[in-house]
Amino acid sequence: xxxxxxxxxxxxxxxxxxxxxxxxxxxxxxxxxxxxxxxxxxxxxxxxxxxxxxxxxxxxxxxxxxxxxxxxxxxxxxxxxxxxxxxxxxxxxxxxxxxxxxxxxxxxxxxxxxxxxxxxxxxxxxxxxxxxxxxxxxxxxxxxxxxxxxxxxxxxxxxxxxxxxxxxxxxxxxxxxxxxxxxxxxxxxxxxxx
Numbered sequence: 519x520x521x522x523x524x525x526x527x528x529x530x531x532x533x534x535x536x537x538x539x540x541x542x543x544x545x546x547x548x549x550x551x552x553x554x555x556x557x558x559x560x561x562x563x564x565x566x567x568x569x570x571x572x573x574x575x576x577x578x579x580x581x582x583x584x585x586x587x588x589x590x591x592x593x594x595x596x597x598x599x600x601x602x603x604x605x606x607x608x609x610x611x612x613x614x615x616x617x618x619x620x621x622x623x624x625x626x627x628x629x630x631x632x633x634x635x636x637x638x639x640x641x642x643x644x645x646x647x648x649x650x651x652x653x654x655x656x657x658x659x660x661x662x663x664x665x666x667x668x669x670x671x672x673x674x675x676x677x678x679x680x681x682x683x684x685x686x687x688x689x690x691x692x693x694x695x696x697x698x699x700x701x702x703x704x705x706x707x708x709x710x711x712x
Contacts, residue, residue, distance in 0.1 A: 535573040538563045539583035546581060547628050551636045556580075578642035581633070585646055589653045591616060596657040605658055609678050610699040614692065617682045621691055651675045677702060 524532075541562035545554045556577055560567045574580050591612065599608035620626065633639045654675035656666045664671065677698075685694035 531573075534563075534565065534569065535583070538565060538570055538573055539580060542580035542583075543625075543629070546632055547625070551577075551581070551632060551639060578638060581639055582642065582646055585649075588650060592650060592654045593657045596654070596661055605661055606674075606699065606703055609654075610695070613678065613681055613695055613699075617685075617695070618691060621682065621686065647679060650679055654678065674702070 538559060542554075542559045545558055545562055556570055557567055559580060560570045563570070570580075574583070579585065592609075595608045595612035596605055599605070623629075633643055651672065652675075655668075655672040658671040658674055659666045659668050662668075662671070681695055681698045684698055685691050688694035
């Protein structure tokens with residue numbers, strides 16, 4: 519099944535949104551989050567402040583410009599998986615396909631330093647993580663026909679969303695992701711003594 523072509527208006531809106539996000543990140547990395555205002559971002563992106571707020575809910579959202587697409591991607595991974603593919607395998611594939619390219623981005627370290635050093639961004643990231651957990655847990659619960667508050671679905675969602683952070687410091691990130699999903703699939707076992 520093919521996706522319908524995206525119209526010129528949608529492409530222009532997406533390009534404007536990306537230009538705003540790129541300008542914001544550049545300014546935040548150069549000058550610090552607290553030293554840059556929304557008006558500065560609008561000027562750098564050559565748009566009005568009204569246009570910035572048409573695309574983003576607030577200043578913090580400028581840093582996490584992929585928040586909505588992350589939620590959509592998590593739901594799509596669960597609901598749009600291939601026939602016979604387990605939820606766990608679909609989520610493993612999704613993490614590998616989406617997170618590995620981000621983990622290798624040249625600005626990744628600067629981005630994490632910006633977020634870690636800015637209390638408002640750390641707090642926003644934590645709230646965003648909770649929202650993603652709820653979104654994924656609900657999608658998994660729907661697939662199994664259980665209540666959205668199901669503890670097993672929430673635990674799975676929370677662990678899946680923690681996989682990138684756990685794999686981040688490993689030399690072979692792909693192998694680390696595979697190992698973590700293996701623990702989910704097969705249960706935890708004590709590591710062999712060396």
